[in-house]
Amino acid sequence: MTPADPGLPRLELLREFKRKMPRADLSGNVSPFDAQVSTALGNADADVPEMHAEVRQHIRETVTLVRDGKKQSQVVLLSGAAGVGKTHLLRTFRTPEASEELGHIFVGGSNHWTVGEFQAQLLDWVIAALTAPSPAEKHPLLERIEAIGFRAVEHLLENPVSWKNTMTRPGGRFIGRLLRRWTRPPHEQLKALTTARNPEVFAHFDFAEFGRYVCDRFLAERSNLFHRYALRVLLTYLFPDKPETGVGTRERVLHWFRGRGDDDYFTRRLGASDRPDRAYSQFEAVKLLAHLFSPAVSAQLATEQHPCPPRVLLLTFDQAEGRNELFDDDDDWKTFFAHLSELYNTLPNVVVLFTMTLTLRNRLHAVMERQFRDRIRMDERFTLALPDKMQLLGLYRTRLEAWIGDAPDLRERYAALANPYLPFTEDEVLKTAGNQTVRDALAVLNTAFHEAVRSVTVDAAIDYLFERNDRKQAESESTVWEYTADHLNTVCLLLESLGESMARDAGLEIRTIELTKLENVPVLRFGFGLPNQAHSITVYLARMGWNFKNQIGKLVGEFLYNREKARTFLWAVRPQPLPETLDVVPDRYQTQFTTGVCPADVESVFLALTAVNANRGKYQEPAQLSALDELIRTEVSGTYLGKLFRHARAKLEALATGVPATDPSEATV
């Protein structure tokens, strides 16, 4: 019994990797290391827990201590070279699960605002964070307002007198009193609704009186009229219109905070008009919203049956270099830091998190230390380090496992391998990735992974698609002129390996191929003939540039003038079509002159076919080889080269039979 080849499972797995990579829908080859740049809104993908573990733990501890009131509001500054993992680290705190576990609200967004717009932008962010995932669903702000409302009702119902004064008052004095007496629900019913957390309980309360009670009980600045107004606006969540009109109560409240609210509506309901349309009132709105989640208010709201933990506002300012572009000078930074310090000086539940590169940090750290004083700690851990060897290896494994995660069979086979760093060894991973940032390491691993998988053959279609996709990026990075500048070299390479078979398929022989130039215009000279026949023709294939008129004139003069009409032909190709009629080609040469198009994708097709054919020896099954030949035939025949070959055959047959070839315009591409 022959022992099992230990390399076979590895080879099979590599083939599966290659099968997985080409994506026709994305026009690219997707490897485990493709996504190298973390974005603030990206998905929380594969993570290596050990990387920056200390820093992550410190941030968690800081948020926990601030949340529990054991520490004042804090500022954390993360810095490091680009690609070291700052944004990725930040993103781990963004997920709803992390927010729920730590008890924070992740607040942050784009850097596209000037220092004068900071307050408005901050308010927008806070609103968006508090009403995530959607204003129409349950969200932290609604839950908090409901908690406040129910707690207020519980307090009211404890008092045998005051609760009655806050009931709704239909009608006038005498009739109103009478109606109230008969229509007012009993105390037990109200208590039962409150215990069941049924929002219908609020319908029995007078909005104005209830609002006054809530403002007096739960606001830190009870005499701040703007805070009172804003809290009453929020309380309309509990007192929606019946039926709902316009955008509905929930979104109407949010639009008010954005300064775009329906003033008439709130004037009617609250009897006064105010809106957060100035910087100071926007800041006051932020303070109010943060205060609702503070330890003090949370302690007031919490009961045994309904715990109401405090929440920390985690204000994040990522990629501060983008901020730097929008600030005019360092004074703007000072103003910005001053605004922030006002926020955390008045609120106990704020943690501010900055990320920036080393240059900006070096420029600003003195300013930040002066401004934030004891609230900011400059620690060497906050200058993020490059990954060490174990972390790099962990990153490789994590990425690979996540990539094959959706294929259970592949996962099992991978897990059974002794070497989890396929297609490399552990040492090769370390040597390739090197001692550099995560982003740079992923970039080089991506290239190396592509190269390693490229050498493995699966079948002609997959291998061709892989090669073809691999060139998409190069196509998009260059202009079509740059990309096809060496097109005739590409054709030569193609014909070196496939010329014989291509000619055979077209019923021809290629007797000569010679690459030359005429005043910087590359020209390929073909000598074609029919098998076992002496007749031959010469076809010149020229790759034209942007300015073609002079070039064509010279080409015609050099290659067609004074040559046999039936045996000499000139093809002019370029990435963009040439005009159908060219004045520069004299009439007597029109039958010998043809134009064609060699766009970027034809260049890529030729390169991909050459690359796939280079691995021909690895296809062991005859069916695979037939499939490869068929693929080559199909791909080439659709291009100008296929038409050139057919054109050459037609001309040769005409020579052989003495009958003129069919209309040459049929051969025009």
Added chain:
Amino acid sequence: MEVATIPTSTLPTSATLAERLHDVLGSAPAPLTFAELKKEVGKLYPKGTKKAPKPPKPSDDELLREVEAEVGANRVFVHPPLKGKAVRYAKTPPPAPPTPVEIVTGLVATTLASGDGPFTVAQLAKKPKSLDKTAFTETLERVIVDLKAKGQLHEHPGTGKAKLYAKYPPPPKPWHEIEPHKKPFASALTATKKVLALGGVTAEQILAALREALASTPKREDKPIVLPPPVVPPPVLTELRAVLKQAYEYLCGFVEFRDRLVELPRLYHETAKRMPGLTVEAFHRELWQMSTEWLIELQVENDPNSAKEPNLAIHRNDRLYYYARWK
């Protein structure tokens, strides 16, 4: 062109045009062109109302007359234009243009910073357009003398008449190339070569015979033999790493490096103090090698324009590695 922000004025409404002009120039961080001056002075003339009219803005002619009067009275000074043709005005006189000595000293410093040398006189500094040949030659000679006196430039032995200079002193000569041993040693060498040329003996045999002969010779004690200091060998690999670590730990004590991420230029200077003769190439080579051995991490400066002494950082793969941290 940058126009610095000028703080708000606190002048009373009754202030004269000259006072406003001086207020603007006094608070501007850089000289202003006439157009900028006009704009800033204009801001000091807010629009009044019918009930509270305010003085109107001065016309261009009025402002120009005032500026020229102040220039004539040496209370305002004209500065040369930057990129355009417009002259600029400020309350302080323009800085004096650099002297020929300053120009040439700057050129020599640039050359010395670019490499270890040694350099010929022609390589030390090329004649700038602003100086004629004679003036340049004299100034360069003077600068060389000054720098040698300060120990910032050292003469190196060269072939022929061309003098060579470098920022580091030349390595000391071996004892047998210095008098009084030079000539007797040369004679001994010539004699030894003659003996070897006769054939039949090897150099080792000659040395052994000489040692034997010297052992029986009484020592001369009247003249003490003063040998030059021993030749300092080039820095050994482990020695350089140890010195680098020492310099690094020293720099980590400074507040700007409390995160233990040290700038390479500072690290180089600190290491060179402890290891004179350290070349920049050796410094870079050692750090890169340590990085490939995962002993240190090198971090990139994303804004190379802001880097000081970038020549002391490591340029590789289109990146400027500017910081180092020991793992």
